[in-house]
Amino acid sequence: MTWDPNVPYNALAPLPPPLDVETKRVLKSTIEARAALAALNQAAQRIPNPAVLLNALPLLEAQASSEIENIVTTADELFAAAAHEGLATRPETKETLRYREALTGGVDLVRARGLSIATVTQVCSIIQGKEMAIRSLPGTFIGNPSTRTAVYTPPDGRLTILDKLSDWERFASSERVLDPLVNIALSHYQFEAIHPFADGNGRTGRVIAILQLIDRGLLSSPILYLSRYIIREKDEYYRLLKEVTASALWEDWVVFFLRGIREMAESTIHKIDGIRTLQAATQETMRGALSSGANADLLDVLFEQPYCRIQDVVTRCNVSRPTATKWLQILVDAQVLISVKLGKHRIFINHRLFELLTRDDVPPAPQDATLF
Secondary structure, eight states: OOTTTOOTTTTOOSSSSOOOOOOOHHHHHHHHHHEEEOOOOOOOOOSTTTHHHHHHHHHHHHHHHHHHHTTTOOHHHHHHHHHHHGOSSSSSHHHHHHHHHHHHHHHHHHHHHOOHHHHHHHHHHHTTTTTOOOOOOOOOEEEEETTTEEEEEOOHHHHHHHHHHHHHHHHHHOOOOOOHHHHHHHHHHHHHHHHHHOOOOHHHHHHHHHHHHHHHTSSSSOOOOOHHHHHHHHHHHHHHHHHHHHHHHHHHHHHHHHHHHHHHHHHHHHHHHHHHHHHHHHHHHHHHHHHHHTTTHHHHHHHHHHOHHHHHHHHHOOHHHHHHHHHHHHHHTSSOEEEEEEEEEEEEEEEHHHHHHOOOOOOOOOTTTOOO
C-alpha cells in the first residue's frame, strides 16, 4: 500500500522491520554510541556531588526539547524559576519546568514498573499539566494548520492506536533480537509515527528515549542532552523520520539517531570535566576569600543551584541569615558570584558555572560521506 500523507497511516507496520537494520554502518554507530555512553557514566561518577548534574542537565534538556516545539524560554528564566517557583511567571517557563519534572519523575516510574503504555501516558500528563488519554477524535495531522496541508497523518481510531501502541510497548521492552540502542532508535520513530496523544507527543517521545537508555542500563541518570542535537539537526531529524515512513530508509535514521547519542554524550563529558575544574578553582578562591572559614556545604549549594538564594544557604549550611548573607556578599566581591534582584528576590548567580552549562560547545558535525 502506497503511503499518502493525507490519509491516516493505519497501515503502520509493527516493529521490527522486515529487513536487516543492523548493517555494518549501524553496528559501527552502535559501538561508538555505546562507548560514549560508558565514558559518560564514568565521568558522572567523578563528580563528588551528583546533584550538580541532576539539577542542571535535565533543565537544559527540558529547554531544548520544548524549543523544538516552539515553546521558547531562556536558560536565565529556567534557572531562576528552578531556584524559586514564584519567578516562573510565563506559561512557557512553567511548561518547560513540567518537562523536567516528567523526565526526572519518569526515571522513578520506569524503574518501578518498566516501560509501559501507562508510564508513557503519565509522562505525557506531567508534560501537559493535565490528565492525558489516547486520542479518540479524528482529524489529527502534522503539517500547516492554516492551509491544512499535511506532511503526515498518524493512525486514526482509538482502538487502532491502542493496538499499535501495544505492539510498540512489546517491542520497546523486548530484550531480544536487536541491540538495545537500535531498539531505542526504532522505537523512537514508531512512537512519533503512532502519535498517540492529542498534544505533547514530540516531547514525550524524547523523554521516553532517555528513559529507555536508563532502563537498559546504558545511562546511569538523565544527563544526556539529546534535544540539543535534535535542535541543531532539526530539518534532518524530520526529513529522516519522513523517509522511514515513505521509503523505509531505516539505516540512515538509525545512524543519525545513534550519532546524536554519541555526540551529546561526548559533549556532556566535556561539560563534566569543565565543572570539576571550576569546582576546584572555586574552592581555592573560597578558602582565600572566606578567611574565617565557611561550612563545607557552601560549595555544594553554589554548584547544585547556580541561581542561589540566601535561604538556600541558611537551610543547607545550617547557619543564620546574617552569616549566609555575609558569605554570599564576600563571594560577590571575590567575583565568584553575581548578585541580582529578580522581583522581590535577591538571587546569587554562579555565573561561570551558568556559562559553562549553557554554552553550546558542540560544533556542527562534519558530514559523514557514508551517511546518505
